[in-house]
Amino acid sequence: xxxxxxxxxxxxxxxxxxxxxxxxxxxxxxxxxxxxxxxxxxxxxxxxxxxxxxxxxxxxxxxxxxxxxxxxxxxxxxxxxxxxxxxxxxxxxxxxxxxxxxxxxxxxxxxxxxxxxxxxxxxxxxxxxxxxxxxxxxxxxxxxxxxxxxxxxxxxxxxxxxxxxxxxxxxxxxxxxxxxxxxxxxxxxxxxxxxxxxxxxxxxxxxxxxxxxxxxxxxxxxxxxxxxxxxxxxxxxxxxxxxxxxxxxxxxxxxxxxxxxxxxxxxxxxxxxxxxxxxxxxxxxxxxxxxxxxxxxxxxxxxxxxxxxxxxxxxxxxxxxxxxxxxxxxxxxxxxxxxxxxxxxxxxxxxxxxxxxxxxxxxxxxxxxxxxxxxxxxxxxxxxxxxxxxxxxxxxxxxxxxxxxxxxxxxxxxxxxxxxxxxxxxxxxxxxxxxxxx
Amino acid sequence: xxxxxxxxxxxxxxxxxxxxxxxxxxxxxxxxxxxxxxxxxxxxxxxxxxxxxxxxxxxxxxxxxxxxxxxxxxxxxxxxxxxxxxxxxxxxxxxxxxxxxxxxxxxxxxxxxxxxxxxxxxxxxxxxxxxxxxxxxxxxxxxxxxxxxxxxxxxxxxxxxxxxxxxxxxxxxxxxxxxxxxxxxxxxxxxxxxxxxxxxxxxxxxxxxxxxxxxxxxxxxxxxxxxxxxxxxxxxxxxxxxxxxxxxxxxxxxxxxxxxxxxxxxxxxxxxxxxxxxxxxxxxxxxxxxxxxxxxxxxxxxxxxxxxxxxxxxxxxxxxxxxxxxxxxxxxxxxxxxxxxxxxxxxxxxxxx
Numbered sequence: 179x180x181x182x183x184x185x186x187x188x189x190x191x192x193x194x195x196x197x198x199x200x201x202x203x204x205x206x207x208x209x210x211x212x213x214x215x216x217x218x219x220x221x222x223x224x225x226x227x228x229x230x231x232x233x234x235x236x237x238x239x240x241x242x243x244x245x246x247x248x249x250x251x252x253x254x255x256x257x258x259x260x261x262x263x264x265x266x267x268x269x270x271x272x273x274x275x276x277x278x279x280x281x282x283x284x285x286x287x288x289x290x291x292x293x294x295x296x297x298x299x300x301x302x303x304x305x306x307x308x309x310x311x312x313x314x315x316x317x318x319x320x321x322x323x324x325x326x327x328x329x330x331x332x333x334x335x336x337x338x339x340x341x342x343x344x345x346x347x348x349x350x351x352x353x354x355x356x357x358x359x360x361x362x363x364x365x366x367x368x369x370x371x372x373x374x375x376x377x378x379x380x381x382x383x384x385x386x387x388x389x390x391x392x393x394x395x396x397x398x399x400x401x402x403x404x405x406x407x408x409x410x411x412x413x414x415x416x417x418x419x420x421x422x423x424x425x426x427x428x429x430x431x432x433x434x435x436x437x438x439x440x441x442x443x444x445x446x447x448x449x450x451x452x453x454x455x456x457x458x459x460x461x462x463x464x465x466x467x468x469x470x471x472x473x474x475x476x477x478x479x480x481x482x483x484x485x486x487x488x489x490x491x492x493x494x495x496x497x498x499x500x501x502x503x504x505x506x507x508x509x510x511x512x513x514x515x516x517x518x519x520x521x522x523x524x525x526x527x528x529x530x531x532x533x534x535x536x537x538x539x540x541x542x543x544x545x546x547x548x549x550x551x552x553x554x555x556x557x558x559x560x561x562x563x564x565x566x567x568x569x570x571x572x573x574x575x576x577x578x579x580x581x582x583x584x585x586x587x588x589x590x591x592x593x594x595x596x597x598x599x600x601x602x603x604x605x606x607x608x609x610x611x612x613x614x615x616x
Numbered sequence: 617x618x619x620x621x622x623x624x625x626x627x628x629x630x631x632x633x634x635x636x637x638x639x640x641x642x643x644x645x646x647x648x649x650x651x652x653x654x655x656x657x658x659x660x661x662x663x664x665x666x667x668x669x670x671x672x673x674x675x676x677x678x679x680x681x682x683x684x685x686x687x688x689x690x691x692x693x694x695x696x697x698x699x700x701x702x703x704x705x706x707x708x709x710x711x712x713x714x715x716x717x718x719x720x721x722x723x724x725x726x727x728x729x730x731x732x733x734x735x736x737x738x739x740x741x742x743x744x745x746x747x748x749x750x751x752x753x754x755x756x757x758x759x760x761x762x763x764x765x766x767x768x769x770x771x772x773x774x775x776x777x778x779x780x781x782x783x784x785x786x787x788x789x790x791x792x793x794x795x796x797x798x799x800x801x802x803x804x805x806x807x808x809x810x811x812x813x814x815x816x817x818x819x820x821x822x823x824x825x826x827x828x829x830x831x832x833x834x835x836x837x838x839x840x841x842x843x844x845x846x847x848x849x850x851x852x853x854x855x856x857x858x859x860x861x862x863x864x865x866x867x868x869x870x871x872x873x874x875x876x877x878x879x880x881x882x883x884x885x886x887x888x889x890x891x892x893x894x895x896x897x898x899x900x901x902x903x904x905x906x907x908x909x910x911x912x913x914x915x916x917x918x919x920x921x922x923x924x925x926x927x928x929x930x931x932x933x934x935x936x937x938x939x940x941x942x943x944x945x946x947x948x949x950x951x952x953x954x955x956x957x958x959x960x961x962x963x964x965x966x967x968x969x
Contacts, residue, residue, distance in 0.1 A: 288756070290757045295756060435830040436831075453824035470814045
């Protein structure tokens with residue numbers, strides 16, 4: 179999140195919407211909207227139904243991504259930047275997925291047999307070194323010793339080809355070494371002297387080559403090109419898939435509501451969206467989520483920092499409830515509150531996030547005149563707390579009384595912007611509301 | 617009187633735990649076959665509490681919990697059975713198993729983040745089947761239909777005061793009884809803590825209204841992934857206990873769809889998102905299956921009511937019918953579950969507004 183530079187209060191507006199458009203298919207809901215919200219003001223966005231006010235709100239609060247144009251808060255675009263954290267996470271996830279895919283591509287069963295199980299038959303210790311050696315042996319199609327029904331068998335590393343069966347382990351070992359030497363010699367090409375270690379036990383008079391057909395010798399010497407190819411292809415494909423998936427998920431959350439909310443913009447909804455089965459206090463505590471430190475383990479063991487954070491959050495939640503006048507209802511279920519109280523609870527929840535700009539979407543809808551007056555008072559005191567307010571409202575009395583500035587939208591286009599008195603006199607505004615001359 | 621009752625209902629888990637802890641001393645039968653059945657019951661309780669994180673708190677319908685139960689059991693077995701060279705201690709193996717299974721939970725959760733309700737249910741159902749078939753077909757790794765065995769009992773090789781703990785576990789079922797009871801108590805404690813913490817509230821908030829939650833600065837992605845991971849981890853713990861108590865992973869069919877559904881039914885019957893409800897649901901459904909049905913069958917046999925051995929006259933023959941009728945009745949008269957969470961009761965009784 180880009181919030182490194184503090185906004186200088188005077189020259190940059192708190193919220194700067196610049197030529198923002200939002201289209202859904204062929205429908206242009208908001209068209210080239212320019213709007214500045216200076217800090218410490220109450221700015222209203224009004225307009226007839228369907229003018230694109232709520233769409234504009236959704237664009238600002240990150241629910242929609244504007245088709246074009248920009249939204250800046252304190253001079254910054256509200257998107258998560260591509261940091262090293264994202265890069266390393268994508269790389270790590272890609273690697274893990276890649277390894278799984280590779281294991282699946284080269285046959286998990288045989289890989290497991292070669293790397294884990296066979297060592298147990300010949301009492302080889304299980305260390306990183308032996309794992310590495312057997313893994314390499316598997317991919318090079320080297321020979322190995324296996325135990326089956328009390329007999330020792332010389333087999334290819336994946337267990338597919340059985341070359342010889344011996345009663346005695348030492349016997350089988352020496353045979354394996356001879357055969358391996360033959361394979362290595364074939365691999366190195368004609369005229370090459372095999373490695374001394376490969377020649378161990380080659381002095382035996384038996385004719386190991388007889389056990390191994392020319393065909394098989396060629397195949398073993400060539401190694402398992404196909405398996406190796408599948409392994410690398412699996413690693414690559416899985417790695418790309420994992421990394422791309424991680425980045426796709428990250429991109430999706432790049433400009434999501436929670437990023438915007440964490441930057442300091444909070445909102446209420448036109449159709450109330452409370453957590454209706456939680457208590458009033460819990461609703462506000464959800465807004466305070468970020469104020470409580472610690473991860474899952476800290477919560478589990480209630481570390482002092484976590485406990486203190488939780489207590490402070492509770493105190494702040496109660497304070498927010500007192501501010502909107504709901505302190506007595508703190509333990510009631512939110513969905514059971516009267517309508518007006520639900521609206522105020524939504525405001526308390528939004529305030530609790532510590533937002534510096536709060537978007538209120540028709541807070542007075544469905545309220546009676548008394549409640550509306552109280553609400554106007556509440557909105558003023560929100561501003562007096564230093565929180566800037568951007569308001570959508572249809573109650574013109576209230577809008578004209580409390581707003582510092584009013585912007586009017588009609589069919590997605592801003593047709594007027596100014597003080598309430600100016601807007602009231604504006605011809606285009608009157609036409610938009612009452613219809614133009616015939 | 618009222619205060620005593622208040623104290624009890626606040627700390628019901630302490631009371632229940634104390635009763636269960638004393639029970640083997642009072643009821644000698646718990647040292648025999650009954651002890652094993654009750655142990656199984658506790659393991660199911662742990663599994664159901666794990667499922668409850670996803671279905672109850674976060675509202676993500678999960679039909680493949682048995683797969684995670686099975687993966688937990690198999691990872692533990694791979695790390696402990698003598699046919700593989702690892703053979704690390706039970707505790708370490710369980711820790712690895714829980715971590716691995718939580719990772720697999722995350723891997724399933726990440727691409728399915730946008731799915732809710734039925735769609736997520738289908739994905740998790742599919743995953744459950746894939747996991748089962750994979751366990752069956754990876755014969756070198758998982759032993760195919762034979763499963764992996766013998767899984768050594770916890771504490772094998774650890775000698776305390778002259779006795780091998782592993783041997784003690786193998787001889788006396790009460791050791792497993794106490795191990796699973798302690799694990800269950802730990803899980804209940806952890807769930808209690810999480811329920812009333814930031815994470816628990818975030819889970820419920822995402823269930824109630826994902827959009828509103830994210831507009832409050834909660835990252836729905838992380839919250840859902842944490843629910844996936846937590847659910848899988850707790851299921852893996854149950855799997856570790858299960859494999860150890862049976863001393864085998866059993867065959868992969870033990871981790872099929874039926875088991876997922878049984879646990880899901882228990883959670884729904886008891887009350888979504890409610891810890892005592894979940895435990896009661898398991899006690900009723902699984903207890904009916906593993907404790908009551910065999911007991912009733914043996915009673916019928918003793919009383920010689922059913923000399924011909926007809927399945928119509930055995931209790932087990934009617935088991936599923938009784939089970940189904942009971943579920944229908946509960947859903948009709950108490951849709952929020954037997955012990956509903958405070959939150960859900962409000963929703964289903966429609967006295968909002």
